[in-house]
Amino acid sequence: MAYTPLYQQPGFRQSVPSEGTWQHVPKDGFGGITWRNADTGETVVCPVIWYTLPGKTYATSLRFNAVRAEQSAERREAEGMPWSAGDAEKMRQDARRLRAMAMLCDRSPDYPAGSIDFRGLSDPTTPKDVQDTIVTDIEAGF
Structure with a gap:
């Protein structure tokens, strides 16, 4: 063929x-x-492409990236450099954000990932304090 x-x-x-x-x-x-x-x-x-994947498949990749961010944060902390603590904290925030996005995908596992409302979490211009509020709401089930 x-x-x-x-x-x-x-x-x-x-x-x-x-x-x-x-x-x-x-x-x-x-x-x-x-x-x-x-x-x-x-x-x-x-x-x-990420936005054409089913939500459940994209959630798996988001969780993988969250684990990698946690591992990177641990490695940064072990370096002991003056800037490492700040980098590690940013990586942990990123891991938490990725897990929240995966939770949203879990709510619509059979829809294309591009049609899931990530509430601004996928937008790099969303301020960190707003992201933290959104993540807290998602973790609480809202």
């Missing part, structure tokens, strides 16, 4: 359309992500 690039697949889209309810269609050995519209039956094929 001849190879067909993903962008030439029938129904190729760069991302999942925002209108309608989309369900992930698992396929083995396939270089893209397939989504089916529950209302119309339309099928689209998307590249594997």
Whole structure:
């Protein structure tokens, strides 16, 4: 069978359309992500990018990054340099933020990650005090 690039697949889209309810269609050995519209039956094929992944898959990657941030924080503290404590604290805050984002993904595991409202946690311009408040609310179940 001849190879067909993903962008030439029938129904190729760069991302999942925002209108309608989309369900992930698992396929083995396939270089893209397939989504089916529950209302119309339309099928689209998307590249594997964070915002086209199902929420549960993106949550797994967020948790992996949170663990790595915690490990980096521990390594920084062990260095004992004057700036290490500040770096370690920032890394721990980042790990907490990533875990909160994963919790939001857990609430919508079958939706595309790009359609999940991360409440500004994925925006690097959101002030840290606002992020802390949002994370606390998510951890409390709001």
